[in-house]
Amino acid sequence: MAANFLNGMTLLLVYQLVGEVSTRLLHLPVPGPVLGMLLLFITLLLHKRVEPVVEAASSALLSHLSLLFVPAGVGVMVHINRMGEAWLPITVALIAGTLITLAVTALVMQGVHRLLAKGAADES
Known part of the structure; x- marks a missing residue:
């Protein structure tokens, strides 16, 4: 093992x-x-x-995936002052990144759904 x-x-x-x-x-x-x-x-x-x-x-x-988040958490705590100074760009990046990720995920899911539906129709 x-x-x-x-x-x-x-x-x-x-x-x-x-x-x-x-x-x-x-x-x-x-x-x-x-x-x-x-x-x-x-x-x-x-x-x-x-x-x-x-x-x-x-x-x-x-x-042990959860352990991999420890360095990121430590980095946030070490640079908390820097994050406080740059809160606006960080917030904009987080919101924009989340919205882009949601949009891309939705488009990929639509494409996969269409491909699966087309494949099922072709088999019939």
Whole structure:
């Protein structure tokens, strides 16, 4: 069990490293971990299954997901004065980001719903 977890974590970190190196070499405007996650997603799509080692590592990480919010909370507490000075841009960014996320999510859901309805009609 521990070997599966370590192998899975190593694999996830290798994908992150490949993403980081790729973005630096190619001067891409995308964070390395995001590119690494995209590469992992493509790999999972091509294999059409999740390897047991990746499943073990991802399950362990997800079970402790709440711990990943601790650094963000500490950052807020450390920079509370700075946040007080810039409350207006922060508030505008939060509201605009939330509204954009809601709109994009609604549009994606409409598109998925149409595709599923079209697929069901084609099968009939």
